[in-house]
Amino acid sequence: MKKAFIISPIGKENSEERNHANQVFKYIIEPSLDECNIKPIRADQMSKSGKITEQIYKAIQTYDMCIIVLAFNNPNVYYELAIAQCSVRPVIILIEKGKTLPFDLKDERSVFYDLSIPSYENKIYINQIIKMIENLEEADWKIPSSIPGFSPIAASKDENYQYFKKLTEFGIDTEWEKIYNYYQKIINDSNEKLYLMGITLRTWRLLENLDKTLVEKANNGCEIKILIMDLENEFLRQIHNEKLIDIRYEKVRDTLIECSKFYSQCAAQSENIEFRQIHHGRLTQNQAINDKYCVYIPHFYSILISNSPCWKFKKGSQPYDDLWIEFNSLWELNAPIKKEILEERMEEERELLKELRSKLTNVEDLIVKNNYSEAVDQLNHILESANLFNFEEIRTIAIEKLKNLRDPEATQRIVKKILEFEYDNQRNIAKAEMVTQLNIDISETDYYENLLSNPVNYGSSEIPELEDLGAKILIEFIQPTLYDLIITSNYDLETAQKIGKFLINGGFIEDFRKYPLIEAKYEPRKNLLVFISYSTKDADLFKIEEIAKTLKSYEEIKEVLYWEEDRKKNIITFMSENLGMCDVFILFCSPNAINSVPVEKEWTAADMMSKPIIPVFLKSDHIPPFLRSRLGVEFDTFDLQKTIIEIHNLILKKIKRRLIDIKDLKTDF
Numbered sequence: 001m002k003k004a005f006i007i008s009p010i011g012k013e014n015s016e017e018r019n020h021a022n023q024v025f026k027y028i029i030e031p032s033l034d035e036c037n038i039k040p041i042r043a044d045q046m047s048k049s050g051k052i053t054e055q056i057y058k059a060i061q062t063y064d065m066c067i068i069v070l071a072f073n074n075p076n077v078y079y080e081l082a083i084a085q086c087s088v089r090p091v092i093i094l095i096e097k098g099k100t101l102p103f104d105l106k107d108e109r110s111v112f113y114d115l116s117i118p119s120y121e122n123k124i125y126i127n128q129i130i131k132m133i134e135n136l137e138e139a140d141w142k143i144p145s146s147i148p149g150f151s152p153i154a155a156s157k158d159e160n161y162q163y164f165k166k167l168t169e170f171g172i173d174t175e176w177e178k179i180y181n182y183y184q185k186i187i188n189d190s191n192e193k194l195y196l197m198g199i200t201l202r203t204w205r206l207l208e209n210l211d212k213t214l215v216e217k218a219n220n221g222c223e224i225k226i227l228i229m230d231l232e233n234e235f236l237r238q239i240h241n242e243k244l245i246d247i248r249y250e251k252v253r254d255t256l257i258e259c260s261k262f263y264s265q266c267a268a269q270s271e272n273i274e275f276r277q278i279h280h281g282r283l284t285q286n287q288a289i290n291d292k293y294c295v296y297i298p299h300f301y302s303i304l305i306s307n308s309p310c311w312k313f314k315k316g317s318q319p320y321d322d323l324w325i326e327f328n329s330l331w332e333l334n335a336p337i338k339k340e341i342l343e344e345r346m347e348e349e350r351e352l353l354k355e356l357r358s359k360l361t362n363v364e365d366l367i368v369k370n371n372y373s374e375a376v377d378q379l380n381h382i383l384e385s386a387n388l389f390n391f392e393e394i395r396t397i398a399i400e401k402l403k404n405l406r407d408p409e410a411t412q413r414i415v416k417k418i419l420e421f422e423y424d425n426q427r428n429i430a431k432a433e434m435v436t437q438l439n440i441d442i443s444e445t446d447y448y449e450n451l452l453s454n455p456v457n458y459g460s461s462e463i464p465e466l467e468d469l470g471a472k473i474l475i476e477f478i479q480p481t482l483y484d485l486i487i488t489s490n491y492d493l494e495t496a497q498k499i500g501k502f503l504i505n506g507g508f509i510e511d512f513r514k515y516p517l518i519e520a521k522y523e524p525r526k527n528l529l530v531f532i533s534y535s536t537k538d539a540d541l542f543k544i545e546e547i548a549k550t551l552k553s554y555e556e557i558k559e560v561l562y563w564e565e566d567r568k569k570n571i572i573t574f575m576s577e578n579l580g581m582c583d584v585f586i587l588f589c590s591p592n593a594i595n596s597v598p599v600e601k602e603w604t605a606a607d608m609m610s611k612p613i614i615p616v617f618l619k620s621d622h623i624p625p626f627l628r629s630r631l632g633v634e635f636d637t638f639d640l641q642k643t644i645i646e647i648h649n650l651i652l653k654k655i656k657r658r659l660i661d662i663k664d665l666k667t668d669f
Helices: 016-035 052-062 075-086 117-121 124-138 175-188 210-219 249-268 318-333 339-368 372-389 392-404 408-425 431-436 442-453 460-476 482-488 493-505 544-552 571-581 597-608 640-661
Strands: 002-007 038-042 065-070 091-096 109-113 161-164 193-198 223-229 273-278 285-290 293-298 310-314 528-533 557-561 584-589 613-617
Touching (some): 002 016, 002 052, 002 075, 016 065, 016 091, 016 109, 016 124, 052 075, 065 124, 075 091, 075 293, 091 124, 109 124, 175 210, 175 285, 193 318, 210 249, 210 273, 223 249, 223 318, 285 318, 293 318, 310 318, 339 372, 372 392, 372 442, 392 442, 408 442, 408 482, 408 493, 431 442, 460 482, 482 493, 528 544, 528 571, 528 597, 528 640, 544 557, 544 640, 571 597, 584 597, 584 640, 597 613, 613 640
Parallel strands (some): 002 038, 002 065, 065 091, 091 109, 223 273, 584 613
Antiparallel strands (some): 161 310, 193 285
């Protein structure tokens, strides 16, 4: 049976990314591959022990084909797609309707999909994928390279190509000494030119006396160009990984500032050294080019550069020429703006700012004359210009004036109409629909779009009131939305937005949607089985018996399962018999629990089974690091009833979020 590796954003459990990926897999990919007798496998479904990244690389290069889901602009997906292309694997790309396929992928087999019920029932996208697979079968699964003249990297035996499993395979001695020795070799082999490009080139900078070496090489006639990312580049945040200390965004940002200063100082010491930063364009690799060869190291989201695979291409090979072109394209794209042009642009912005301030004064005159319609038109024009040129001060003033120009009751009525439309249709309303469906004046559409999407702030003096309001809301709604607060509870828009922001900032809710999802209208499930994991040394501290008894008294909960020392069955037998049946897993976290092997086995098994896990803790650092992103409950030693209520509410919230996986097809879509 043939196998297909599914390259897809996965995301955290119950996240928007995970739900979307699961639906695409379940209703488009799996049915189409089943009909072709092909087994689909996604990274989170791999069960073998070992490094997941190595398993992914092997799957891409050895499975019969790859299906790529381009969603959520996920950088890892693009990296793995690049590996598939370089390995000349058959590829089918799935991208949502309305999204733009990147230019470099326009010639690939692509399916523009949606998750509507008619599309599934009529097998529109399933049949498209089946047809593409039939074409691959007719071609005996052989495809041309996506890059003209570029041979499969992983399998190539050409002398022009060298592939290394990871960067540390170069050189001798310790791991980092290997890398530094190789960096030194690249410099030594550079006589006419040395072009370096990377996110920060941090590891190069750690080479002993690098600045002196580069200056000496440049003074001997070698042309040196250095290109790293710029802090203002919009793609910089996409490369950070909170699980890897060296590539967390804050770490990357601080390193980039240091490296920018270092390489700027190098360039100042020799006319033959040039340094630029990438303001425009996306960088997904480190590379070094000299007059003999090019070294290419892809930048991965999931692993450090020292463990990244590496390719070396001799001068004259097609990859060498391609990477040369890539460097020069980014180099030219990020050429410094000439001083005269920069001054001209700054003068234009100063004149525009002066003009907008004058228009704001004119708006005051219109208001005095009660000419509100023209004042609104002027403010909308000012707001559009302020957004375009990022004039934050002008934008803030314009929005505030627009708010003050309207009757609050009339505004509230229109906001309710918009939210009711969005709830009924389960999507954000378009400007055209505001006009055609809700009879909102076309000149007002920008205002209401900004009003509902712009964030609000609250002062410290408002916190006590927001605490009271937030507590009431959490009792009334499991996952409150803007719709709930305005339509159901009749709060005004500003108050509702402040409550939502306060609840998010306090960690009481994970997000604050504009409207509830349709599946949230289902009644909570009954007959729930709850599994409690704890260290027996903490039984009295957490009052496990009393909590279990109280939770069981709720009508939704049938049984609360937990092991006691006087049970006849040992804890392993108890876990194996009951853990799989439970609907929710509650973990009481403490130093004793952290050091308990049975507790660790229980929560890791629950996570592997995708059980909703609720950490209950006295201190957040008692939670296992892997689970710290999960929504939990802080144990109140002075108010046990409060703790139990919070646990119960979170159980219902977790279960309600999982309904999409257990309801029928119409619910899923």
